[in-house]
Amino acid sequence: MRLRTRCRDWLLFGLMAGAPVLSTAQETPPAGTSALDALVQQAATTIQRRYTRALGRVVDRQRGRIFVATEGEPPELGELLAVLRPIPGAKHGEARPIAQLQVSQVSPAMVECREISRAGRERTEKADIVRAHGEPVRVLLAPCATLVDLPAVIPEVVGEKLRSLLRSSSDLQLAGDPARERAAGVAYASHSITAFLREQEDLDEVLFPVMLRTPEKLVLQIECHSFARERAVDIAVASVDFDPMLRSWFDAEAPDEDAPPGYRLLSRQVFPWSVNALAGAMRGALVAVSRDSVRLLAFRHPGLHPTEAIALGPRDATRRGQSVLVLGAETLRAGGVTIPAAHDLWLLSDERWPRALGIDAAGHLTLIGSAGTGLELRPALEALWKAARGPEELASRWWPAPGRGERPAFLPVFADLDGDDALDLVWNDRHGTLQVQRSSAQLEAFRAFGDVKTVQPGTGGGSRAIFWLTDPVFSGSRDRLLAAQLDQRSLRLVWSSEPFAGMLTALASYDLNGDGLFDLVAAEQHLEGVRLHVYLATPGERTEAQGAPQSQSPPR
Secondary structure, three states: OHHHHHHHHHHHHHHHOOOOEEEOOOOOOOOOOOHHHHHHHHHHHHHHHHHHOEEEEEEEEEOOEEEEEEOOOOOOOOOEEEEEEEOOOOOOOOEEEEEEEEEEEEEOOEEEEEEEEEOOOOOOOOOOEEEOOOOOEEEEEOOOEEOOOOOOHHHHHHHHHHHHHHHOOOOEEEOOOHHHHHHHHHHHHOOOHHHHHHOOOOOOEEEEEEEEEOOOEEEEEEEEEEOOOOEEEEEEEEEEEOOHHHHHHHHOOOOOOOOOOOEEEOOOEEEOOOOOEEEEOOOOOEEEEOOOEEEEEEEEOOEEEEEEEEEOOOOOOOOOOOOEEEEEHHHHHOOOOOOOOOOOEEEEEOOOOOEEEEEOOOOOEEEEEEOOOOOOOHHHHHHHHHHOOOOHHHOOOOOOOOOOOOOOOOOOEEEOOOOOOOOEEEEEOOOOOEEEEOOOOOOEEEOOOOEEEEEEOOOOOOOOOEEEEEOOOOOOOOOOEEEEEEEOOEEEEEEEOOOOOOEEEEEEEEOOOOOOOOEEEEEEEEOOEEEEEEEEEOOOOOOOOOOOEOOOOOOO
16 A cells, blocks of 8 residues: 555646656557557657657857756756757658767756767767767666556556667666666655665666556556666656457455465356356367366357367267266376377266267367276276375276266365475365375375366475365355365365355366466356456465364355
């Protein structure tokens, strides 16, 4: 809040007290340019114009004395100035260098200079343009701060893009190192900019970018602080209209409104079909399996969009309620069995023999066909179970298939729980007990936690795996979405949603938007079809095991 108030005060100071406020006319960005890219480009242009704009013009020359009428704040005594002369017929106002001046006397709206060097034979003449800096200005760019509710990665990306554009400018020189940039950010947030500036003898200015917003625009405000004056001397402002990506963040429900810590719930989407299973495919796409078809869902802000659907063909058996398990080829290969390269996903169901799905480079979905009676795939499935140290008595019957005398009592989840690059195993037995088999530990059992639908893998760097569960099928209450984490030998419930109106039939933990973080998708079945809930992970906020260990069902 102090940072927000301070930034607003600076803007009001610039507008009311006469400090220069620079802005660039908003232009329509080229097709395919995101709002963030357009914002950064506009801000970089504004900053570069600040260092190349005319300080004034030469109005008189008397022997060796040159008089310059200035616009805005006059330069300092002894400051170097550049003299340029417009090129006749230039389309964009280009000018060529003539000479370099040094300020010898300063008065309001007029400075007296002496010519100290020339670019050629020509000397400074009346009407020549004078710029504020004869040498590239040395600038430190502080980290981008934000006063709007955005994931931390967005100001980080904006700051890096801005730094990249400014680094290519010949009119300024980015100086400093990451440690000094961080110190500048701390000084800005702690109201100690003046003290910080006094220590920067090798700099001319420090730029502090801050992201703000209006109801319809995202604003990037850059405060320019001078080392010589020890205060702000300019405020550069760039703004863009929201594009769908930005609007999805601002229109999304707040993180504390029924979304897990570290996630943001986007607008819910309703589709007129059912979903029995979800699985990550490639490049942010998801595969949604219904009873008789498979759909490919591509993530484009502000949600998931169906791109194609294919039929699964005739059923080999009919069940009252279908069980479906989707396995990625890389998971099967972990069992030591060779899987054809084109077979990206396998669909295991108690109504059809195994089907393989292929996804080509263009993102098109292909049903490769039935694997006969499943005998061809059975060695790989048994080897996978063995590789994950599953109980031997379940090795030949853990997957759903037609013709079994009894329905399998569980649908396991294979994942690396502790970041050791070894496959671990999680499932619910027929009594509802959650079974956890880690590669480096004995089998662990946790009663009455709910049905595990998917697992977000751990990284081994202190980030624990997240078990995403729903309330037990026969609990008699409406479904909730639950998050739990292993803590030593106990399992802790760390978050619980409010009850959903329908049944949660499938969950998927997968990176949808390519930011390297696992997002979450929940499929809720109801009378109108399926309602998809997309939870995007936000950097800097992580669910960690802080709740109490559970031995019974979580309280309702």
